[in-house]
Amino acid sequence: MKKKCILIINRNKKIYVNTKNCISLLSILLLNQINIDYQCKKGYCGTCKVVLIKGKILYQSFSPLAFLKPGEILSCCCIVEHNIEIKI
Numbered sequence: 001m002k003k004k005c006i007l008i009i010n011r012n013k014k015i016y017v018n019t020k021n022c023i024s025l026l027s028i029l030l031l032n033q034i035n036i037d038y039q040c041k042k043g044y045c046g047t048c049k050v051v052l053i054k055g056k057i058l059y060q061s062f063s064p065l066a067f068l069k070p071g072e073i074l075s076c077c078c079i080v081e082h083n084i085e086i087k088i
């Protein structure tokens with residue numbers, strides 16, 4: 001089965017997930033014991049933001065409302081579409 005790779009460049013860590021896995025990036029990080037702050041899990045607070053260095057994500061059923069700088073994404077409400085590189 002094909003897998004997507006999440007490379008966390010500032011922690012020198014790679015996570016592989018099944019291509020059919022549609023849980024949020026935040027859930028994947030937490031399931032893999034990656035410490036990341038979060039609060040609302042609904043796209044409001046911005047606490048869960050990470051920097052997307054490379055690759056593609058998709059936002060789930062709603063668009064994030066928190067303020068984001070260019071390159072930042074909200075891990076609580078996006079899914080990984082292809083291999084990505086992020087910085088936490």
Ligand code: FES
Binds near residue numbers: 049076
């Ligand atoms: S946890 Fe609040 S925006 Fe992601």
